[in-house]
Every structure is written in C-alpha cells, then in structure tokens.
Amino acid sequence: MNDRVVVIVGATGGIGSHLSHLLAAAGARLVLAGRSSEKLTQLQELLPPGAIAVPTDIRSPEQCHHLMDRAIAEFGHVDVLVNAAGAGVMKQFNKIEPADLDHMLEVNLKGSFYAAQAATNVMKDRKTGHICNVIGILGKHSMAMASAYCAAKFGVVGWSKCMADEVRRFGIKVTLFYFGGVDTPFWDGVSLKVDRSKMLSPETAAKAIMFALSVEPQAVPLEINIQPESHLFF
Ligand SMILES: NC(=O)c1ccc[n+]([C@@H]2O[C@H](COP(=O)([O-])OP(=O)(O)OC[C@H]3O[C@@H](n4cnc5c(N)ncnc54)[C@H](OP(=O)(O)O)[C@@H]3O)[C@@H](O)[C@H]2O)c1
Numbered sequence: 713m714n715d716r717v718v719v720i721v722g723a724t725g726g727i728g729s730h731l732s733h734l735l736a737a738a739g740a741r742l743v744l745a746g747r748s749s750e751k752l753t754q755l756q757e758l759l760p761p762g763a764i765a766v767p768t769d770i771r772s773p774e775q776c777h778h779l780m781d782r783a784i785a786e787f788g789h790v791d792v793l794v795n796a797a798g799a800g801v802m803k804q805f806n807k808i809e810p811a812d813l814d815h816m817l818e819v820n821l822k823g824s825f826y827a828a829q830a831a832t833n834v835m836k837d838r839k840t841g842h843i844c845n846v847i848g849i850l851g852k853h854s855m856a857m858a859s860a861y862c863a864a865k866f867g868v869v870g871w872s873k874c875m876a877d878e879v880r881r882f883g884i885k886v887t888l889f890y891f892g893g894v895d896t897p898f899w900d901g902v903s904l905k906v907d908r909s910k911m912l913s914p915e916t917a918a919k920a921i922m923f924a925l926s927v928e929p930q931a932v933p934l935e936i937n938i939q940p941e942s943h944l945f946f
Pocket residue numbers: 721722723724725726727728745746747748749751768769770771795796797798799800819820823846847848849890891892893894895896897898899
C-alpha cells in the first residue's frame with residue numbers, strides 16, 4: 713500500500729474511518745472526503761500526519777471533480793477511490809415519500825456515480841487505478857422496507873458493471889463489495905428494529921477492502937460478499 717494515493721468518500725463513516733486507519737498504518741497517502749469538515753478534522757487528528765481532508769458533497773459533480781483536483785494538487789495522482797459514502801431509508805413501500813426516494817437516489821446512486829466518474833477521469837491517463845464500490849447486499853437481494861434503498865443500490869451495481877467494462881482498457885480495476893449489515897452509525901438514523909450485536913463489525917468490512925487493494929497486480933477481485941451468520945443471503 714506504500715505511497716498509494718487513496719481517496720475515501722465517506723471517510724468519516726463507520727466503514728470509512730476504520731479503513732482510513734488501516735490504510736494509514738499501511739503507508740497509504742489519504743484524501744478524506746465527506747460533507748462535515750468537523751468530522752473530517754476529528755478523523756484527521758487521529759491519523760498519522762499527511763492525510764488531507766476535502767469537504768465534499770458527492771451529490772455535486774463539481775465537488776467530486778474538485779476533490780480529485782485537490783488530491784492531484786497534493787499528491788500528484790489518484791490510485792484508488794473508495795466509494796464508502798451513503799445513507800439509508802428503510803420504510804414500508806407505501807410510506808416512502810418522494811423526498812425519501814430522491815435522497816436515496818441522489819446520495820447512493822448518483823453521488824457514487826459522480827465520484828467514480830471524477831476518479832476514472834484522472835486515472836485513465838496513467839493507465840492504472842482501482843475503484844472500490846461499497847454497495848451492500850441490498851444491491852443484489854431484496855428486503856422488506858428497503859425499496860428506496862434497493863432502487864439506488866441495484867442501480868449502483870448496474871452502472872458499476874458498465875463502468876468496469878469500459879475502464880478495464882485503461883488498467884482500472886473495479887471491485888464491488890456486498891456486505892450484509894455492518895454495525896455503524898448508518899443504523900442510528902434508520903427506523904427499523906435491528907440487532908446490531910449480530911452484524912458484521914466495521915473492521916471486517918475495512919479488512920475486506922484492504923484485501924482487495926492488496927492482491928497481486930494481475931488479480932482483480934470483482935466481488936466480495938460477506939454476510940453475518942444470522943442473516944444469510946445466498
Ligand atoms: N452499515 C451497513 O450495514 C452497510 C452494509 C452494507 C453497505 N453499506 C454501505 O456502505 C457505505 C458506508 O456505510 P457506513 O455504514 O459506513 O455508513 P455511516 O457510518 O453512516 O457513514 C456514512 C458516510 O457517508 C458520508 N456521507 C453521507 N452523505 C454524503 C454526501 N452527500 N456526500 C459525501 N459524503 C456523504 C458521511 O459523512 P457526512 O455525513 O459528513 O457527509 C459518512 O462519512 C454506504 O454506502 C452504505 O450504504 C452499509
């Protein structure tokens with residue numbers, strides 16, 4: 713991982729912050745992104761010196777391009793984008809408001825798309841790169857109360873696979889992560905009864921992403937699927 717430049721959107725989240733610590737310990741040069749500058753500064757202070765923080769709302773394509781520009785200004789290039797930003801709305805299908813659906817599509821579907829578009833744009837010329845999309849198992853399986861979330865996450869799988877087909881000729885790898893429930897602040901805002909003690913730990917999710925980033929150059933981990941034993945989707 714030494715000296716690789718890794719942009720993490722959602723760096724301050726449960727998965728993103730654990731990953732930031734693992735990557736920093738492995739010698740990566742980090743670009744931390746999320747909306748809240750306060751949360752970014754808090755994370756930055758816990759990491760070894762060198763990581764930069766770039767407040768970014770991924771719903772804005774301009775801010776995603778600015779994020780990559782800042783990474784290049786600081787480190788010269790971008791090796792990896794980890795798309796680990798997102799939010800959840802879990803409600804009965806008939807209770808989903810237009811604003812709920814917009815929120816899921818804006819952040820989870822379009823935001824991650826814009827971040828990947830900005831990243832691949834700067835990776836193409838160097839003919840190397842890696843996009844890690846933290847999608848979740850609800851990108852390939854259905855669950856009651858998750859219609860708006862699934863609408864976005866199934867969509868992420870769709871555009872990710874199309875993107876992968878296009879960017880492979882530029883040496884850019886794409887890995888899709890299908891984690892089951894991970895015990896993070898994601899669930900604080902979700903009005904659904906869940907047993908967080910049975911979920912995966914954010915360390916497990918972060919280690920899986922580390923694995924994908926550490927394989928030999930000729931290997932491409934296309935998909936990593938990890939589920940908690942209590943809630944298996946095959
Ligand atoms: N937790 C799970 O059970 C689970 C399972 C599978 C997949 N996932 C997916 O994994 C990803 C990370 O989840 P998590 O559990 O780590 O969530 P989390 O702890 O709630 O963190 C979410 C992160 O996304 C950032 N974020 C939210 N909206 C953003 C926006 N518009 N622009 C930029 N950053 C934004 C947040 O920072 P700010 O609020 O400061 O912007 C925060 O850093 C999400 O895509 C989620 O859907 C989660």
